[in-house]
Amino acid sequence: MRAGLRAILEAQPDISVVGEAADGAAVVPLVRQLRPDVVAMDVRMPLLDGIEATRAVLRSVPGPPKILVVTTFEQDDYVYQALRAGADGFLLKRAAPAEIVHAVRLAAEGESLLFPAALRELAAAHGNPRARAVLERAALTAREEEVLRLVAAGLTNAEIAQRLVVGTETVKTHVSSLLAKLGARDRTQAVILAYESGFVAPG
Structure with a gap:
């Protein structure tokens, strides 16, 4: 699997594969040493699974990379x-x-990634009062709420700009503002909050 991913990615002129790890425990030292922009993290690995390895990277690496979980089933x-x-x-x-x-490429740019129905339903099913409280305290403006709904629907900044008939930079400003208000690290965390809080419903 790793050899296949390497071959696919290294065939691209704008992507370089800087390292590989055979287990989760090796991820943090490699990330510290090699400073990748994106990590493709297998969710199931020996010694340390992808969930704990993700937490370890975000907890212990300053300016951490974007992390893509590699999996067999999206649900x-x-x-x-x-x-x-x-x-x-x-x-x-x-x-x-x-x-x-x-x-x-999308992960490197900080753009939206696929968040399919199965995961939306999981997020909604994991609804919790903390997420609702975070949304309430955030006091998002009407336009920020609109942008959050479109982010949760999986639209990119360019697609949101087209939908709202505004400039892409304006959308980026709204996204940055709502992320700051929600205390969310990135768009994915904001989407999870939106579904867990019930602000957005699956479907």
Whole structure:
């Protein structure tokens, strides 16, 4: 699997694979040493699984990389837990090469990644009072709420700009503002909050 991913990614002129790890325990030292922009993290690994390895990277590496969870099934509760732990998105092992490359580029740019119905339903099912309280305290403006709904629907900044008939930079400003108000590390964390709080419903 790692050899296949390496071959696909290194075929791209704008992507370099700087390292590999055979187990979760080796991830943090490698990330500290190599400083990658994106980590493709298998959700199930020996010694330390992808969820704990994600937490370890975010906890102990200053300016951590974006993290893509690599998985077999998108409805896997492990994937949801990894996203809750701070992963930025996920990548299916059966994905086509073009989809893999696209996911890595999106993660590097901090854009939206696929958040399918199965994961939306998991997030909604894990609804909790803390998420609702965070949304209430955030006091988002009407436009920020609108942008959050579109982010939760998986739209990119350019797509949101087109939908709202505003400039892309304006959307970026709204996204940055709502992330700060929510205390969310990135768009994925904001989407999880939106579903867990009931602010956005699956479907």
